[in-house]
Amino acid sequence: MKIYGDIQSGNCYKVKLLTSILDIDHEWIEVDILANETQTKEFLEKNPNGKIPLLELDDGRCISESNAILNYLSEGSDLSSEDAFEKAKILQWQFFEQYSHEPYIAVARFISKYLGLPDDRKDEYKSKQAGGHKALKVMEGQLSKTDYLVSSRISISDISLYGYTHVANDGGFDLSEYSAIQIWINRIQSHENYVGMA
Numbered sequence: 001m002k003i004y005g006d007i008q009s010g011n012c013y014k015v016k017l018l019t020s021i022l023d024i025d026h027e028w029i030e031v032d033i034l035a036n037e038t039q040t041k042e043f044l045e046k047n048p049n050g051k052i053p054l055l056e057l058d059d060g061r062c063i064s065e066s067n068a069i070l071n072y073l074s075e076g077s078d079l080s081s082e083d084a085f086e087k088a089k090i091l092q093w094q095f096f097e098q099y100s101h102e103p104y105i106a107v108a109r110f111i112s113k114y115l116g117l118p119d120d121r122k123d124e125y126k127s128k129q130a131g132g133h134k135a136l137k138v139m140e141g142q143l144s145k146t147d148y149l150v151s152s153r154i155s156i157s158d159i160s161l162y163g164y165t166h167v168a169n170d171g172g173f174d175l176s177e178y179s180a181i182q183i184w185i186n187r188i189q190s191h192e193n194y195v196g197m198a
Helices: 010-021 041-046 066-074 084-114 119-127 129-143 156-165 179-189
Strands: 002-005 027-030 054-056 062-064
Touching (some): 010 156, 041 054, 084 119, 084 156, 129 179
16 A cells, blocks of 8 residues: 655654554655645546545555544554444544644644744734644543543544644644643653654
8 A cells, every 4th residue: 555645744644653553564655745746637636635645555546534544544453443432432533633623733833834934824823822722621631531532542533633732832832731641642652663753
């Protein structure tokens, strides 16, 4: 299988982290979004939405959207669940990541890290701070009660949210305010098959 992505992107990195934890053999193809490499005819044939990450299976079928890829690759593993309620809770956190977390933390990070915080994006950057802290407080509340987001073991919900949370400081979010999140980050980084962004 092939995975197209940018290792510095949280959405792509979480797929890379999953493949490392589950020891999934794959070919990683680095894609430069700023050079419009996701807008080529060849790439758009694989993903008409023109975004990464993208998983291409050996038979040519493709799956886009990071959390869909995580669900597919983790099926039948300890990172997923056979229990209907627990599986729904995993999905709950993944939807939370895409709608309440990523639009603030990831966007603020992109404006700062990728674009260099240009003057014409500073107001937008500042507008992302409140929403990002609201999401971090929700996570902090849960992680003050449980070691991981859904249960006592790591799941793809943790990987989904770890992707951008552990580099939230790049977007101006001070994680020193969130002790439970910091412990959770260290817990994930201590996994024997952990791989970092760089």
